[in-house]
Structures are given as C-alpha cells and as structure tokens.
Amino acid sequence: MILSDRRKRVTIKDVAQAAGVSTQTVSRVMNKFSYVSGETRQRVEDVVEQLGYRPSTLARSLSQQRSYTLGVVTFGLKYIGPARTLNGVADKADELGYMLLMKELDNFNTNRIDDVIDSLLARQVDGIVWVAPEIGDNHTWVEERMNKIPVPVLFLAMQPRNGISSVATDNYQGAVLAIQHLLDCGRKNIGHISGPLSWWEADERKRGWKETLSAAGFDVCEKRCAEGNWSSSSGEQAFIQLLDSFPEMDAVFVANDQMALSVLRESHRRGINVPEELAVIGFDNIPESAYFHPSLTTISQDLQLLGEQAVQNIVEMIQARQENRPIPAQSIFIQPTLVIRESSMRI
Amino acid sequence: MILSDRRKRVTIKDVAQAAGVSTQTVSRVMNKFSYVSGETRQRVEDVVEQLGYRPSTLARSLSQQRSYTLGVVTFGLKYIGPARTLNGVADKADELGYMLLMKELDNFNTNRIDDVIDSLLARQVDGIVWVAPEIGDNHTWVEERMNKIPVPVLFLAMQPRNGISSVATDNYQGAVLAIQHLLDCGRKNIGHISGPLSWWEADERKRGWKETLSAAGFDVCEKRCAEGNWSSSSGEQAFIQLLDSFPEMDAVFVANDQMALSVLRESHRRGINVPEELAVIGFDNIPESAYFHPSLTTISQDLQLLGEQAVQNIVEMIQARQENRPIPAQSIFIQPTLVIRESSMRI
DNA sequence: CGATAACATGTTATCGATAACATAATAGCA
DNA sequence: TGCTATTATGTTATCGATAACATGTTATCG
Structure with a gap:
C-alpha cells in the first residue's frame, strides 16, 4: 500500500x-x-x-544528520564506460541500503565543481563518489579542497594520490598485457593509437606500451604512435597517420575498442590482412567487439566491478567516520584481463 | 568556499x-x-x-514540502540506450534546477516496485521519471497504482495509455521508414529480425515491418521473421534461422544495431554480399554503426532528446500541480530518422 | 523482602530551515 | 496632522522524525 x-x-x-x-x-x-x-x-x-x-526519510535524515544517500558526480554518461561504472555503483548502493543523488558535469569549470559539491552537501549526502575522468589538471583542486569537505569522497579512475581514496583500473598493466601478448605472437613492430593524452588513463596505457617495448629491447620513437580522442573517426585518422609514419608496423595496440573498430575497417578497405599482416588489439571489451570482423582481441576492464568496489569502500569510510575510527585513505587498482580473439594471431 | x-x-x-x-x-x-x-x-x-x-536543502525541503528533486527509476543502465536517455534526463534536470535521486531496478518483481516508489516518496521527490522499458505486462500495475502516488509520474518508452503521461520514440514509424527505404531500393523480399517480442518497442517495430509490407502488397508470413534478444549473439542465431526459412530474402530489417552487426559479420563469413545481395538496415544508430563494414544504414532515435523532453514535461506537471491547475496527461511521440549508409543500396 | 536491573512508555528538545503572524518605523497623502 | 500603506524586522509555530532524559512497572536475586 x-x-x-x-x-x-x-x-x-x-x-x-x-x-x-x-x-x-x-x-x-x-x-x-x-x-x-x-x-x-x-x-x-x-x-x-x-x-x-x-x-519520511527526509525528516529522519534531518534529525539524524545522516541521509543514507551518496552523492554521485558523473561525466560523459552518454558513453558506455561511465554508464557501466554507474551501473555498478547503483547496484552496490542498493545492496547496502543507500540511494544515489546524481549530478552530471558538463565541463570542468572549477566554480561549477564547488557548486556541485555544495549542492550535494546541502542535501546531507553521507559521502561522494566521483565518477569523472582525470583530464589535464582538472583534479588539482582536489588536493586543496578535500580537507574542507566534511564527508568522505572517493574518486574513480584517478591517479593515486596520497591521502585520497580512489579506485581505478590498472591501465598500465592492461597495456603491458596487450604488448606482451603481441610480442608472444611474434610481432616486432608494434604501433600505438592512444586516447587523448591529457587523460590520465590514456597516458597510462601509452606508458605501458612504451615501457614494455623498451624493456624488450625495442625502439619506441614517437613516430610509432598517434593520438586519437576515443571516437571511431579519430581512430581512423590516427591509423592513417600511423600507416604513413610507421609503414613496417605489423601490430597495433589501440587504446579503446571504438578506435580499434575503425582500424579494422580501414585495414580491410586498404587490403591489409588482419591478423596476418597486422595484428590489432583494443581496450575495454565492449560487447560488440566479439562481433567485429575479424573479432577483436582486447583488454577487458570490469567497470561494473569498479563501481561496486567504489561504493563498498566509501560505505566503509562512512561507517568508520560514524564510529570515530581513523579512516586510512587507500588507492585500489583493479586488474584488467586479456581476451584473445581473431584479430591477433601468432605468426 | x-x-x-x-x-x-x-x-x-x-x-x-x-x-x-x-x-x-x-x-x-x-x-x-x-x-x-x-x-x-x-x-x-x-x-x-x-x-x-x-x-540546508534538506531542512528547506522538509519545511516547504518540496525538494526540487526528481526520482528516476532506471533499468539496464549498462546498455547504451538507457544510459543515453539518463544523460538527457540529467542535463535537463540540471538546467531546470532539479537534482536526481536514482534507483536502479534489477528485475520486475512488483513488490520491489512498490518499495522503490515508496523510498522515493519518503525522500519527498517532487516527481518520478520512469526510465524502464515496458516488457510483457510489467506496466499493468501502473493503472491501479498511479492514482495513489501523490506526485506526478512520467513514463519513458511506454505504450500510450489514457490518463498517463509518457514520452516515447515512435518505433512503429521508424520501422515504416526503414521498410519504405528498402522498398525504394527495389527490394522485394524483406525479412525481419525482431527484438524480444515481449518488449513493447520490439513489437512496435515488427508491426511497422508487417503493416508496411502488407500495405505494399507483399506477403508477410512468420517465416520471414525471427526473434532475437537484442544481443549480437542472438542476432546471429536469428539470422541463421532466417536464411534457412526465407532463402529468397534480399533485405533484412534488424531491430537494433547490435544484432545488425552480427548479420553483417555472418553474411561476410558466408560470402553473401552486402548490400548487393542483401540489404541490411538497423535501428538505434549507435556511434559504432558508421564504422561497421559495410557501414550500416539505420534508424536513428534521439534518446538524449527523449530524456530531456521527459524532464521538461514532468517539471511542467509539477508546477501545474503546485499552482493547483488541472494537469492534462499527454503521450508524446518522438520521430526517429533514417540514416542511409552503405549497407542498403538501390538495385 | 527490599534493591537493582530490565522492560515499557512518555515528555521535551532538537535537526535547519520556512510560513504565518505580529510589530515597529517610516513615508505618502488627504 | 493624523491615517493608511509600505518597508523592515522579530516571534512563534511547523515540517516529520529521532535523541536524550524521565518515569513507572515488572522481574530477579542475594
């Protein structure tokens, strides 16, 4: 009733x-x-x-000074990544008896960020989960403001920082997995199409590519790398550029599946055989990638789990604070996995 | 500060x-x-x-009996469709000064639905937006409960019902556009891979296929149609089945892009030329579809707009109620558009 | 059998704001 | 110049719950 x-x-x-x-x-x-x-x-x-x-939960929240509500700040919800993460956040929050108060960011104007935080605090959220990527120095404000925020804050996909709690996929390790797999397949000339390098995640993936190749004794000059912006069309541009600057390339590690898709397409158009002449490996493991032609080898990251982990953590922080225990900040990395399909192959 | x-x-x-x-x-x-x-x-x-x-917005909400918060009930956030809709909802809500209190459904147990509504009401939401698809009779509870809910409720992607406000893509018209395009291309034997027919949206798309073909004087027996569950793998199954039951097929209207992707892939594998021997048209216009091979002709639906429209409407309903004006319920249809790419072609 | 603990219930203050009403001072006007 | 309208501010009640404290009634035990 x-x-x-x-x-x-x-x-x-x-x-x-x-x-x-x-x-x-x-x-x-x-x-x-x-x-x-x-x-x-x-x-x-x-x-x-x-x-x-x-x-009335509202009245209860007021009198108890506790709302059983988490503030969630998102960015780029129209992309599948943030959406899946949010899904994990929502599921776990539900399981633990919390509701979500959502605010979507449209850009990273700093004033706006303060406003967003204030509006969440005004509604007595017990904690804040930050589901927005670290781009450029858009997270520097964190350091100065964190200790003024009276509730726990947890960041997703943020570079680990001292004294700040975060949960992120280990992008570097993911890239290492990808490159090692290509090396195992006997590839010698491995190029990279990165995401926008102002993104921490893109930078980490590139670092994994670079360092793994260096460690294996390969040359990694900038000619072997091109930058995209995650979109399929930018991937196409980057690939064309790379074909030009690195013609002997026999494998390419692409920073996400969308861009890898256009690499497959453009290869086909130019009569480059995948995987015989060119091995392709993506990142993310979007559901479609198993149905690309050829199906795409990729690095799978569990964003759902990421979101769940985040909520698990922040709820612990909230309880700790409630009981007046010390709250040690921690940065958690979630390990991605390699999914081998047709687009990479031993030669 | x-x-x-x-x-x-x-x-x-x-x-x-x-x-x-x-x-x-x-x-x-x-x-x-x-x-x-x-x-x-x-x-x-x-x-x-x-x-x-x-x-404290919380205190203000209590004393004003109004929270400037909308309840949002979602389902299947991990899929891009609901996520994009939610994005539109979030943007518009922000623009109009509302926050979102989110609750994700994991299934359609009716008890659970009551709980969800109750928990939103307990937090004094000013209105509820229902971002969950109509499947089977999972929306029948609507009729009996609607008038017990003390705030406006707006449904997305729900079959229009008397006295209930909703916003939906005109799936039927989308299908009509698709079939007319295929007919314009000179196709005579048009098959259909539907979504799960318990979904209202899938049923509408199928109806559009069927009625348009009938009106054009074509036969539309059940052999010319197969049912998938929206996933690429189910699309593959359905396509294989269809090739068998309807071998003279020269065009296929697929109820979403994911399933269409596997049709493209399987066609290629079997040496069926798209579009020469088989025209393929999808539905949704996901960003990747422009990069499929061949690029996919599809019906584009603006889910972002859908979400925005929904919020616009419900806020009007809220204001109307506030001012004690009558609130005429209305069902709004948003028209999808045809996007022509390589996978369909005049013969 | 009286003291103490456990149980059962009520009263008052409080959370942080706004609504409704009250009052005082100034201004404008007949 | 006295009266009403406007401006400026304060007081009290209220929103719907819980916290803290108070009080009365049963068990329990040495």
Missing part, C-alpha cells in the same frame, strides 16, 4: 494518535531494537498497515 | 547571531524577494561569505 489518501501525508503523529501511543513508541516500532511490548508493537503495526504509513 | 570548519555545519542561526539579526532575516536575504534594507542585506551577505554558510 502506497498512500491511502493522496491529499495528505500520513505522519508519525497520525499513527501515534490512532494507536493511542506516543510518537516515540511508533518510532521504536519502526526502528526495532528497543523495548516495546508485543501487544503494543502489534497494535502499532496494524495501524501502520492500515493507514499506509511510511516514515 | 565550501565549509570553513569541518567540525560542524554552519547553520542559519550561526549567521543570524553573527550578523545580529533574526534567522528570518537571514532567510529573507538568502531567498531575495522580500523586504530587507540594503544595509542589513550587505551585513548578512558578508557574514554568509565569511562563515561559508550554505543553507
């Missing part, structure tokens, strides 16, 4: 009156864990059922 | 005291539109700035 009468909200007073007890007793019945006689409890519960009483 | 002291929230009382006025005067300064002398206003504003005072 939702509300017996749409006119007016049924309050704790109504229940108290109808059951002939004090509001406090009703509160006790609703929240368990306190002395109420079986008889009284039954009577109150009957009235609750009958009137369709639902406590 | 966010909070000058993390210990304790700065309240309206602190400001009042520091400025030597009553809390009411502070409230007046914060909310404009009332008599306050310039001098007092200035003094209060200075104190506000100095203490970093931010009014």
Whole structure:
C-alpha cells in the first residue's frame, strides 16, 4: 500500500494518535531494537498497515544528520564506460541500503565543481563518489579542497594520490598485457593509437606500451604512435597517420575498442590482412567487439566491478567516520584481463 | 568556499547571531524577494561569505514540502540506450534546477516496485521519471497504482495509455521508414529480425515491418521473421534461422544495431554480399554503426532528446500541480530518422 | 523482602530551515 | 496632522522524525 489518501501525508503523529501511543513508541516500532511490548508493537503495526504509513526519510535524515544517500558526480554518461561504472555503483548502493543523488558535469569549470559539491552537501549526502575522468589538471583542486569537505569522497579512475581514496583500473598493466601478448605472437613492430593524452588513463596505457617495448629491447620513437580522442573517426585518422609514419608496423595496440573498430575497417578497405599482416588489439571489451570482423582481441576492464568496489569502500569510510575510527585513505587498482580473439594471431 | 570548519555545519542561526539579526532575516536575504534594507542585506551577505554558510536543502525541503528533486527509476543502465536517455534526463534536470535521486531496478518483481516508489516518496521527490522499458505486462500495475502516488509520474518508452503521461520514440514509424527505404531500393523480399517480442518497442517495430509490407502488397508470413534478444549473439542465431526459412530474402530489417552487426559479420563469413545481395538496415544508430563494414544504414532515435523532453514535461506537471491547475496527461511521440549508409543500396 | 536491573512508555528538545503572524518605523497623502 | 500603506524586522509555530532524559512497572536475586 502506497498512500491511502493522496491529499495528505500520513505522519508519525497520525499513527501515534490512532494507536493511542506516543510518537516515540511508533518510532521504536519502526526502528526495532528497543523495548516495546508485543501487544503494543502489534497494535502499532496494524495501524501502520492500515493507514499506509511510511516514515519520511527526509525528516529522519534531518534529525539524524545522516541521509543514507551518496552523492554521485558523473561525466560523459552518454558513453558506455561511465554508464557501466554507474551501473555498478547503483547496484552496490542498493545492496547496502543507500540511494544515489546524481549530478552530471558538463565541463570542468572549477566554480561549477564547488557548486556541485555544495549542492550535494546541502542535501546531507553521507559521502561522494566521483565518477569523472582525470583530464589535464582538472583534479588539482582536489588536493586543496578535500580537507574542507566534511564527508568522505572517493574518486574513480584517478591517479593515486596520497591521502585520497580512489579506485581505478590498472591501465598500465592492461597495456603491458596487450604488448606482451603481441610480442608472444611474434610481432616486432608494434604501433600505438592512444586516447587523448591529457587523460590520465590514456597516458597510462601509452606508458605501458612504451615501457614494455623498451624493456624488450625495442625502439619506441614517437613516430610509432598517434593520438586519437576515443571516437571511431579519430581512430581512423590516427591509423592513417600511423600507416604513413610507421609503414613496417605489423601490430597495433589501440587504446579503446571504438578506435580499434575503425582500424579494422580501414585495414580491410586498404587490403591489409588482419591478423596476418597486422595484428590489432583494443581496450575495454565492449560487447560488440566479439562481433567485429575479424573479432577483436582486447583488454577487458570490469567497470561494473569498479563501481561496486567504489561504493563498498566509501560505505566503509562512512561507517568508520560514524564510529570515530581513523579512516586510512587507500588507492585500489583493479586488474584488467586479456581476451584473445581473431584479430591477433601468432605468426 | 565550501565549509570553513569541518567540525560542524554552519547553520542559519550561526549567521543570524553573527550578523545580529533574526534567522528570518537571514532567510529573507538568502531567498531575495522580500523586504530587507540594503544595509542589513550587505551585513548578512558578508557574514554568509565569511562563515561559508550554505543553507540546508534538506531542512528547506522538509519545511516547504518540496525538494526540487526528481526520482528516476532506471533499468539496464549498462546498455547504451538507457544510459543515453539518463544523460538527457540529467542535463535537463540540471538546467531546470532539479537534482536526481536514482534507483536502479534489477528485475520486475512488483513488490520491489512498490518499495522503490515508496523510498522515493519518503525522500519527498517532487516527481518520478520512469526510465524502464515496458516488457510483457510489467506496466499493468501502473493503472491501479498511479492514482495513489501523490506526485506526478512520467513514463519513458511506454505504450500510450489514457490518463498517463509518457514520452516515447515512435518505433512503429521508424520501422515504416526503414521498410519504405528498402522498398525504394527495389527490394522485394524483406525479412525481419525482431527484438524480444515481449518488449513493447520490439513489437512496435515488427508491426511497422508487417503493416508496411502488407500495405505494399507483399506477403508477410512468420517465416520471414525471427526473434532475437537484442544481443549480437542472438542476432546471429536469428539470422541463421532466417536464411534457412526465407532463402529468397534480399533485405533484412534488424531491430537494433547490435544484432545488425552480427548479420553483417555472418553474411561476410558466408560470402553473401552486402548490400548487393542483401540489404541490411538497423535501428538505434549507435556511434559504432558508421564504422561497421559495410557501414550500416539505420534508424536513428534521439534518446538524449527523449530524456530531456521527459524532464521538461514532468517539471511542467509539477508546477501545474503546485499552482493547483488541472494537469492534462499527454503521450508524446518522438520521430526517429533514417540514416542511409552503405549497407542498403538501390538495385 | 527490599534493591537493582530490565522492560515499557512518555515528555521535551532538537535537526535547519520556512510560513504565518505580529510589530515597529517610516513615508505618502488627504 | 493624523491615517493608511509600505518597508523592515522579530516571534512563534511547523515540517516529520529521532535523541536524550524521565518515569513507572515488572522481574530477579542475594
């Protein structure tokens, strides 16, 4: 039963009156864990059922100074990555009894960031999860403002920083996996199409490419690398450029699957055989990538898990603070995995 | 400035005291539109700035019985469709000064639905936007419960119903566009791979296929149609089945781009030339579809706009209710458009 | 059997704001 | 110049719950 009468909200007073007890007793019945006689409890519960009483979480939040709500700041929801992460966040929050108060960022104007945080705090969120990528120095404000924010904050996909909690995919390791796989396949000339290098994640992937190749004794000059902006069309541009600057290339590590898709397409158009002449490996493992032609070898990152982990962590932080225990900040890395398909192959 | 002291929230009382006025005067300064002398206003504003005072939206919501928050119920966020819709919802909500309280559904247990609604109402949302598809009879509860919900509710992607507000893509018209295009291309034997027919949207698309072909004098028996579940792998199965039951097929309308992708792939594998021997048209226009091989002709639906429209509407409903005006429920259809690429071609 | 603990319930203050009402000072006008 | 309208501000009640404290009633035990 939702509300017996749409006119007016049924309050704790109504229940108290109808059951002939004090509001406090009703509160006790609703929240368990306190002395109420079986008889009284039954009577109150009957009235609750009958009137369709639902406590106002709002009022409770005010009086308890705690809302069981997490603030979530997102960016780029229209892309599948952030959306999947948010999905994980939502699932775990639900499981742990929290609701989400969402705010989407459209850009990284710093004033706006303060406003967003303020608007969440004004609604008494118990913690804030930051589901927005680190781009350029857009996270520098973090350092100065963090200690002024009176609730725990957890960042996703942020470069680990001292004293700040974060959860991120280990992009560097993912790239290492990718390059090692290509080397295992016998490739000697491995190029890279990166994401926008102002993104921390893109930079990490590139670093993995570079360092793994160096360590294996290969040359890694800038000619062997081109920069895209994650979109398929930018991937096409980057690939064309790379074909020109690095013609002996026999494998390419592409920083995401969307861009890898256009590499497959352009290769086909030019009569370059994948994987015989050119091995291609992507990053993300979007559901479509198994159906590309040829199917795409890629690095799978579990964004759902990332989101879940984030919520798990921040809820622990919240509880710790509640109980006045020290809250050690920690940075967690989640390991991606290699998914081998047709686009890479031993030669 | 966010909070000058993390210990304790700065309240309206602190400001009042520091400025030597009553809390009411502070409230007046914060909310404009009332008599306050310039001098007092200035003094209060200075104190506000100095203490970093931010009014508690929570407290305000309680006393005003209005939260400037919309409840959003989502389903399948990990898929790009719902995510893009949510993006539109978030943008528009932000623009109109609303926050979003989010709840994700994991299934359609009816009890759970009541709980979700209750938990949103308990937080005083001003309205509810339902971003979950209509599947089977999972929306029948709507009719019985709608009038018990004390705030406006707006449904996305729901079959229009009397007295209930909704916003949806015109899936039927989209299918009509697709089939007409194929007919214009000179195709005579047009098959269909549908989504799960328990989904209203899938059913509408199929209806468009069927009725348009009938109207054009073609036969549309069930052999010319197969059912998938939106995923690429199900699309592959359906396509294989269709090749068998409808071998003379020279064009296929696929209910979403993911499934169309696997049709392209399987065609290539079997040496069926697209578009020469088989024209393929999808639905959704996901960003990757322009980079499929061959690039995919598809029906583009603007989910972002869908979400924006939804918020626009519900906010109007909220305001109308506030001012005690009648609230005529309306069902809005958004028209999809045809995007012609390589996979369809005149013969 | 009296003291103490456990149980059961009520009263009052509080969370942080706004609404409604009250009051005082100034201004404009007949 | 006295009266009403406007401006400026304060006081009290209220939103819907819980926290803290108070009080009365049963068990329990030495």
